[in-house]
Amino acid sequence: MFRKLFAKKASAKVALSGGPTFEVARNETVLEAALKAGIAYPHDCTVGTCGSCKSRLLQGKVDAITPFGYTLSREELQAGYILACQAVPESDLLVDVPLGGAPIRKVAARIALQQDLTHDIRFVTWETDSPVDFRAGQYMNVSWPGGPGPRSYSFSTAPVEGGRQRLSAFIRRVPGGAFTEALFAGQLDDAAFTLEAPHGTFWLREGSGPIVLVGGGSGLSPLMSVLEDAVAKGTARDAILLFGGRTERDLYYLSEIAAIGERWQGRFEFRPVLSEAKAEGMRFGLVTEEIPGALTDLGNVAATQAYMCGPPGMIDAGLAALLAAGVPLASVHYDKFTDASTGKKQAG
Ligand SMILES: Cc1cc2nc3c(=O)[nH]c(=O)nc-3n(C[C@H](O)[C@H](O)[C@H](O)COP(=O)(O)OP(=O)(O)OC[C@H]3O[C@@H](n4cnc5c(N)ncnc54)[C@H](O)[C@@H]3O)c2cc1C
Ligand code: FES
Known part of the structure; x- marks a missing residue:
């Protein structure tokens, strides 16, 4: 009717x-x-x-x-x-709907810098033909000649006034992956890329309550962008960054994270969590198992905002843990790093 x-x-x-x-x-x-x-x-x-x-x-x-x-x-x-x-x-x-992203556009780009961060994660910087405007936490779609289709990578740096002409991301090598295998083999060093950006809504929302950030693998990329931007803007919100790896060799950017902690105006704590090998001063288990403790330590669960990035399984477990602990759904933001094996990708 x-x-x-x-x-x-x-x-x-x-x-x-x-x-x-x-x-x-x-x-x-x-x-x-x-x-x-x-x-x-x-x-x-x-x-x-x-x-x-x-x-x-x-x-x-x-x-x-x-x-x-x-x-x-x-x-x-x-x-x-x-x-x-x-x-x-x-x-x-x-x-x-969260509005406020810059208009999406395409730019030509070439790789300007590559640096290994761990055994399977690389810091990659593209130089573009014109500046790209984005919000901290957003991502770009990367296409290259002969590639099967665009791949998404989250910016690892904070934006600057007028846009950035150097765009960086942390990229994990995925065994059998079309883009990452070619990248890590050096086959794309001189490729003529097209970057489409900015995409996504994974930016820090307004608020004065605590923040819990949860990442795994290359999921640290947009979290660093968000943290760098927030610290530059002088945020005084309490924050805990939970980062999951299998062993100590999966941890990286430790000095950069420590530098954020030194400049952060509220409470800032970094908690690395290892799932396969115990190490002194590190928590042991799945990173999402540390969410309830982090929320308790931050206090004021109802006012807490959560930001998660990484593999789909981690996001699903993290979402369940956050909701069970009382964080409102509208305060949970995530980007799932899905790939061709997942068949679809999701953001939130
Ligand atoms: C919003 C968003 C942001 C992201 N940000 C980042 C980031 O900052 N850093 C990062 O490292 N990654 C990020 N990703 C993931 C990234 O976009 C790629 O998916 C990832 O790098 C793999 O790309 P690839 O071309 O190497 O692998 P793909 O070619 O996509 O293959 C991935 C895996 O699937 C297998 N596969 C291929 N085709 C099929 C099929 N038909 N059926 C089953 N299995 C198949 C491959 O063998 C391989 O193991 C993000 C994803 C999203 C959605
Ligand atoms: S744009 Fe609607 S689900 Fe992708």
Whole structure:
């Protein structure tokens, strides 16, 4: 009945909470209409797999072109989250979405610097043909001639006024991986890359409550970007950075993290967690098992924001631990580092 009523309407009105209102034509998605209206609505894949366009439906009803449940968690679905690229309005809507990223664009780039950080993680810097504007924590899509398709890499440095012409990321070698195997073998040293950026909404939200950051492997990349940016802006929020590795040889950037700690104005603590070998001064187990203790130590769980980056299994376990401890879902932000073996990638 509701659907029939709307079918007679030519369009629906979508209001973004605290932002603009725009019209969505019949059978158009929320994302398509927002982009047409010139709104920098966060997105990437446009086919319902990456999660970049995740938004919260506050009022109204939508139809899903492909089920949101392929990409969103049960908790997110229950809380009213939708994928704007798959959502066709069935009524006027009120939608909450994190706006504030710079417009997405493509630049030409070449690798300017490479440096091994661990046995399987490399610091890579591209020099671009023009400056790229981004927010700390966002990522870029990297394409190269002959490659099977773009790969996503999160910026490891804080942005600068006017944009950066040198873009860096921590990149983990994935055995059998099309991009990383070629990169680590030196086959892309002189390649003509195309970088598309900025993508994602993994930036530090406003607030005065504590922050817990959780990373594994190359997942430290956007966390360093966020931390560097926050320390430069003089944040005084209490923070604990949990970082997981198998053994001590998986730890890196320790002096850079220590330097952040020295400049941080609130409490700052770095807790490395090893899952396969015990070491003096380090916690032993899975990094996500340290989340409840970190939250207790920070206090004020209800006001805590969480930022997680790394392999999908770590994010799923981390999300469960955070919600079980009482961190509100809307305060949990993550980028899942999925690859071709996962078949889809997700951000949140
Ligand atoms: C938002 C986001 C941000 C990211 N940021 C970073 C970052 O900062 N640093 C980082 O290191 N990574 C990051 N990643 C992951 C990165 O984008 C790549 O997925 C990763 O580097 C692997 O790329 P690849 O081309 O080497 O491997 P792929 O070619 O994607 O292959 C990955 C694995 O899948 C296997 N495989 C290939 N095809 C199939 C198939 N059809 N079925 C099953 N298995 C298959 C391969 O053998 C290999 O083991 C991010 C991912 C996302 C989504
Ligand atoms: S842009 Fe909507 S899920 Fe990727």
